[in-house]
Amino acid sequence: MNSPTSDPSQIGEAASPLDRLFVETLPESAMSYAVAVLPGFEGLKYAASLLAGVLVLVFTGAGTNLNDHSLERMALAEIEQAEAVIRMARVTERTAHHHHHLKNALTAIRHVAERLQEAFVIGAAGNFDQIISELNHGWDELRRASKHLPGFEVIDFSQSCCAIHARNLRSIGCQ
Amino acid sequence: MPDYSIHVLEYCYIGEHPKSAVMYGLHNQGTLKLPFSYILIKGKGTTALVDCGHNYVEQGKALTEELKIKNWHSPREVLASCGVTPEEIEHVFITHAHFDHMGGIALFPNAKFYIQERELTDWVYTISLDRRFRWLLGAMDTSDVLRAVELARNGRLVCVKGNTENVLPGVDLVAAYDTHTSGSQYVVVRNDGKEPSKDVWVLAGDIVYQFENLDGGEPNDPYYHPVGLANGSQTRMVMALHEMVQRTAGDRTRIIPGHEQRLTERFPSRLSEKRLFIVELAVGEGQTSVVNT
Numbered sequence: 001m002n003s004p005t006s007d008p009s010q011i012g013e014a015a016s017p018l019d020r021l022f023v024e025t026l027p028e029s030a031m032s033y034a035v036a037v038l039p040g041f042e043g044l045k046y047a048a049s050l051l052a053g054v055l056v057l058v059f060t061g062a063g064t065n066l067n068d069h070s071l072e073r074m075a076l077a078e079i080e081q082a083e084a085v086i087r088m089a090r091v092t093e094r095t096a097h098h099h100h101h102l103k104n105a106l107t108a109i110r111h112v113a114e115r116l117q118e119a120f121v122i123g124a125a126g127n128f129d130q131i132i133s134e135l136n137h138g139w140d141e142l143r144r145a146s147k148h149l150p151g152f153e154v155i156d157f158s159q160s161c162c163a164i165h166a167r168n169l170r171s172i173g174c175q
Numbered sequence: 176m177p178d179y180s181i182h183v184l185e186y187c188y189i190g191e192h193p194k195s196a197v198m199y200g201l202h203n204q205g206t207l208k209l210p211f212s213y214i215l216i217k218g219k220g221t222t223a224l225v226d227c228g229h230n231y232v233e234q235g236k237a238l239t240e241e242l243k244i245k246n247w248h249s250p251r252e253v254l255a256s257c258g259v260t261p262e263e264i265e266h267v268f269i270t271h272a273h274f275d276h277m278g279g280i281a282l283f284p285n286a287k288f289y290i291q292e293r294e295l296t297d298w299v300y301t302i303s304l305d306r307r308f309r310w311l312l313g314a315m316d317t318s319d320v321l322r323a324v325e326l327a328r329n330g331r332l333v334c335v336k337g338n339t340e341n342v343l344p345g346v347d348l349v350a351a352y353d354t355h356t357s358g359s360q361y362v363v364v365r366n367d368g369k370e371p372s373k374d375v376w377v378l379a380g381d382i383v384y385q386f387e388n389l390d391g392g393e394p395n396d397p398y399y400h401p402v403g404l405a406n407g408s409q410t411r412m413v414m415a416l417h418e419m420v421q422r423t424a425g426d427r428t429r430i431i432p433g434h435e436q437r438l439t440e441r442f443p444s445r446l447s448e449k450r451l452f453i454v455e456l457a458v459g460e461g462q463t464s465v466v467n468t
Contacts, residue, residue: 046302052320053299059327060334062292071303132324139321143233154234154318 026150030094034149040085041102041145041152047075047082048109048139051116055132058120069120076113082106098152101145108138176460177366177374178345179218182257183431183438183454185210186228187239187247196403197384197434198392207385209434210452211244211275214378215257216364218459219344222259223266224286225362225378226433229278234318238274248449250282256447257465268348270380270433271356272298274319281322288326289342291350292334294358295323311406335360344368349422351415353407355381361415363422366457376429376456377419382412383432389416390427397427431456443467 026034054071056062086106091099112135119126139154146152192209195202214225229235231247239247250261264283269290270276280288301311302320326332339348345368351359361379365372381402383389390397401412423429428441438444438454445453445466455466 049302049320050299052324053302055324056320056327056332057296057299059324060292060295060332062295062334071299074303128328132328135324136321139318 027092027094029090029092030149033089033092033095033099034151037086037089037099037102038151040082040089040106041142043078043082043085044102044105044109044138045142045154047078047113048105048135048142050075050078051109051112051135054116055128055135059128069117072113072116072120076117079106079110079113083110095149098145098148101141101148105138105141105145108134108141112138177218177457178368178459179216179364179366179457180257180459180462180465181364181366181376181378181456182215182217182465183212183452183456184215184253184256185212185451185453186250186253187211187244187451188436189242189244191243193403198387199401199403199405199409201403208436209384210436211434212452213250213253213276213279214362214431215254215259216343216346217257217259218462221265221343222263223268223343223346224264224283225268226270226276226380227264227267227279227283227286227288228253229275230282235274235278246450248451250279252449253447253451256451256453266343268342268346268360268362269294270361270378270382271359272319273356273381276380276433277319280319280326287331287333289333289335289348291348291352291358291360292336293350293352294356294360295334297357340370345372349418351382351418352411354412354415355402355405355407357406359407359415361419366459374457375423376431377422378431379419379433381433382415383419383430384434385432386427386435386437388432389420389430 050071083106086102089099112131115126115131143154146154188211189209191206194204194207197207197209211228213228216223216225228250229238231239231249254260261283262285264286267283267286267288269288272290272294298320301308304311323332335348337350342348345365347363347365348360349363351361359380359382361377361382364376364378366374366376384402388400388402391400399413399416401409401416405412419430420427431438439452443455443464443466447453453466455464458464
């Protein structure tokens with residue numbers, strides 16, 4: 001893991017989520033909470049994207065190479081790790097609202113993963129409209145959580161395009 | 176008369192974009208304007224787009240602000256210059272899954288979207304990789320995959336496998352794998368409906384950003400110079416450029432780049448009320464010019 005910097009001027013588009021967390025001064029208890037649950041937030045984002053990807057491939061018929069269900073398994077493993085992190089977190093008054101949305105996201109995304117597992121592995125009839133609705137709800141809850149603490153971004157600015165553009169523009173004097 | 180009217184419609188731009196992002200390896204050579212556009216194809220009873228821009232919400236909004244993209248306007252405002260509404264768009268050919276080409280899918284409620292299956296499967300595969308591989312997700316909006324779920328569920332996301340002729344009459348999709356992206360495609364319009372055609376347009380997506388990608392800036396002794404941002408192979412990109420030139424029987428002016436301001440100098444054009452360019456490549460049978468008004 002990158003070591004975080006506390007100098008806001010060093011925080012750019014390529015900063016890690018942990019770097020961004022340190023930009024804002026938080027009470028120590030809130031900071032401890034944030035550092036503890038950030039991997040859970042990132043894990044849920046990752047799981048939601050994976051599950052969405054599975055659904056797109058299935059609905060378009062492009063997922064014929066996914067018969068090993070590895071993406072669903074990866075999502076479930078990620079959700080289990082996120083759940084452990086979120087359950088262990090010491091919630092404070094400052095972080096209660098964030099935690100509320102994070103738990104809602106966990107519940108919704110876990111439910112999606114379980115329903116997909118039932119549908120694809122066990123062969124149960126899937127209510128895909130409900131699954132899609134829950135997936136969107138889970139993503140919305142992550143977005144809501146992201147607004148209550150720094151460092152919790154649903155957008156990854158360290159992706160190449162953004163980071164490269166920003167670095168290039170800075171290097172030629174554009175701010 | 177041509178079968179289709181074809182218009183390149185700017186919807187926003189970056190004022191100062193590093194030249195090295197447009198021309199591979201040309202570092203420290205300053206900046207240029209990078210317009211963002213989509214292409215309207217109208218005729219034979221249908222209305223289609225090549226790519227659909229990006230939406231100014233969520234990650235699209237954040238990227239717009241982060242990249243200093245200026246003068247973004249919605250498809251409703253942009254298409255109005257041609258007397259078309261987003262609801263009238265029936266087909267959208269997605270050249271690749273970058274945010275500025277696919278991020279507007281929610282804005283076209285009646286359209287069917289066509290993308291190479293390989294672009295879709297590799298996108299999902301890339302999402303599944305851990306953070307160390309995040310460079311591969313560059314310029315992709317991961318929340319687009321959530322929007323794509325609903326489209327796919329409703330049968331509005333069509334996966335294309337390789338070259339597909341006559342996806343509309345006289346309109347072909349050509350796969351260009353491992354070039355700008357893993358599953359890129361470009362669009363060929365045979366505007367006389369014939370094969371072979373004497374009225375070919377190649378709508379290149381981001382395999383060609385600007386004219387210099389096709390001639391290296393040396394029109395009298397041209398060479399292929401690939402774009403500066405690619406997940407695939409530069410060699411494959413160069414070969415794809417050559418294939419495009421072959422499709423137009425050597426006429427490079429018939430290849431329309433994805434981010435080229437100087438289209439306004441080469442073809443009839445005008446500025447809209449929003450100060451965005453409209454370039455007219457062709458006026459289809461029974462239609463009228465939207466630039467000579």
